[in-house]
Amino acid sequence: MVNPAKFDRQQVVEQAMLLFWQKGFHATSMRHLQQAVDLRPGSLYATFGSKEGLFREALQQYAAHGERLLAQLHAQEGSALRALQLFFHQAIIEQGGRAPSRMCLLAKTVAELTDANAELLAEARCQLKRMEQAFLRLLQQAQADGELASGCLPEQLAPFLQMQMMGLRAYMQMSCDPATGERMLQQVFMPLRVVPS
Amino acid sequence: MVNPAKFDRQQVVEQAMLLFWQKGFHATSMRHLQQAVDLRPGSLYATFGSKEGLFREALQQYAAHGERLLAQLHAQEGSALRALQLFFHQAIIEQGGRAPSRMCLLAKTVAELTDANAELLAEARCQLKRMEQAFLRLLQQAQADGELASGCLPEQLAPFLQMQMMGLRAYMQMSCDPATGERMLQQVFMPLRVVPS
DNA sequence: TTTGAACATGAACGACTGTTCAAGGCATAA
DNA sequence: TTATGCCTTGAACAGTCGTTCATGTTCAAA
Numbered sequence: 001m002v003n004p005a006k007f008d009r010q011q012v013v014e015q016a017m018l019l020f021w022q023k024g025f026h027a028t029s030m031r032h033l034q035q036a037v038d039l040r041p042g043s044l045y046a047t048f049g050s051k052e053g054l055f056r057e058a059l060q061q062y063a064a065h066g067e068r069l070l071a072q073l074h075a076q077e078g079s080a081l082r083a084l085q086l087f088f089h090q091a092i093i094e095q096g097g098r099a100p101s102r103m104c105l106l107a108k109t110v111a112e113l114t115d116a117n118a119e120l121l122a123e124a125r126c127q128l129k130r131m132e133q134a135f136l137r138l139l140q141q142a143q144a145d146g147e148l149a150s151g152c153l154p155e156q157l158a159p160f161l162q163m164q165m166m167g168l169r170a171y172m173q174m175s176c177d178p179a180t181g182e183r184m185l186q187q188v189f190m191p192l193r194v195v196p197s
Numbered sequence: 198m199v200n201p202a203k204f205d206r207q208q209v210v211e212q213a214m215l216l217f218w219q220k221g222f223h224a225t226s227m228r229h230l231q232q233a234v235d236l237r238p239g240s241l242y243a244t245f246g247s248k249e250g251l252f253r254e255a256l257q258q259y260a261a262h263g264e265r266l267l268a269q270l271h272a273q274e275g276s277a278l279r280a281l282q283l284f285f286h287q288a289i290i291e292q293g294g295r296a297p298s299r300m301c302l303l304a305k306t307v308a309e310l311t312d313a314n315a316e317l318l319a320e321a322r323c324q325l326k327r328m329e330q331a332f333l334r335l336l337q338q339a340q341a342d343g344e345l346a347s348g349c350l351p352e353q354l355a356p357f358l359q360m361q362m363m364g365l366r367a368y369m370q371m372s373c374d375p376a377t378g379e380r381m382l383q384q385v386f387m388p389l390r391v392v393p394s
Numbered sequence: 395t396t397t398g399a400a401c402a403t404g405a406a407c408g409a410c411t412g413t414t415c416a417a418g419g420c421a422t423a424a
Numbered sequence: 425t426t427a428t429g430c431c432t433t434g435a436a437c438a439g440t441c442g443t444t445c446a447t448g449t450t451c452a453a454a
Contacts, residue, residue: 167364
């Protein structure tokens with residue numbers, strides 16, 4: 001390497017991701033991004049090729065962070081079901097005001113983009129499916145551990161959970177009331193509890 | 198009236214609404230709109246004032262159509278709970294491919310816009326709340342008619358239903374599988390059924 | 395037929411979009 | 425020290441954005 005770049009690529013993607021998360025793809029201009037990551041257009045285009053290229057990496061980084069968090073919660077809690085519940089609580093209640101948006105960046109992207117950005121749309125859909133598969137593995141683990149009512153079907157519950165995650169965060173974006181969020185969260189996880197016989 | 202306009206205002210708003218619904222606020226340009234409604238910029242700006250003004254009317258027309266449909270279903274079915282279920286089925290399964298987007302325009306708007314378009318964002322939130330109140334009235338009616346388990350609390354169920362409506366449509370935008378949609382729809386309405394004693 | 399107000403038209407505005415590129419700075423290898 | 429390649433810089437490009445406005449058209453009332 002003759003003259004290595006002076007910036008940290010991952011840090012740049014992180015900053016860009018936060019801006020995209022806040023404003024969405026179309027409303028985030030390259031000029032905004034250039035200012036946020038303190039790079040001139042030439043460096044950005046040499047590194048990521050295009051606005052789409054930068055956004056793609058932002059999506060991947062966002063999804064990777066989510067998967068990492070879920071695995072970490074599972075590791076530190078031991079219980080798979082409790083990890084899922086904490087993950088939901090974190091996404092919907094705790095990070096509520098601090099994050100750039102109450103909604104999931106992937107869901108926002110699926111909502112905003114069309115076939116005009118087919119590759120980005122496919123990327124977001126794919127990453128959402130990956131999260132759903134992570135849910136599925138945890139549900140199967142929970143059932144094996146007897147945490148989840150044996151009558152439940154994890155293959156049906158995983159999409160249902162993903163759907164409710166998207167719904168909860170979209171609803172919070174609409175109403176912003178943490179009490180309602182907390183209550184709905186309980187309504188989501190109530191039927192998963194094992195009934196004491 | 199000296200020289201009445203030659204176009205039908207409601208028809209213009211309808212066309213604009215369909216375009217906004219498909220592409221979102223930012224990705225829909227005034228040039229696109231001008232072409233879609235076959236009006237020159239002067240006429241559009243004389244009528245609606247701005248892109249935001251046109252979008253606001255599109256939001257209102259969309260929401261009004263939803264409320265009208267729900268009331269119509271209630272009238273023709275008699276049953277409040279059945280009206281709700283049909284409304285969900287229509288939004289999620291039937292209109293799936295035909296509509297400009299699988300998602301609700303109001304939810305898409307809440308997902309896309311920020312404080313940079315504070316009034317439009319408030320309008321979309323307000324219309325979503327109106328729909329939730331329509332859900333509430335139907336749930337109360339259903340409970341009074343004995344269709345809804347008496348243990349349910351409509352004040353808690355209405356936001357929960359709204360949340361799941363947003364989630365279902367966002368999920369369909371991601372995965373587009375009608376079988377999964379149908380199954381999740383059943384999962385949503387299952388707990389509302391009265392248990393035969 | 396003349397008048398005048400409402401409506402229709404489309405060229406044009408300044409600002410902003412994503413992107414390119416020639417020029418200069420820098421750090422390593424010779 | 426010189427030479428060689430990568431990196432950085434910021435002006436500039438063509439295109440599009442939302443919006444305006446002078447001009448032309450239309451039509452009921454006078």
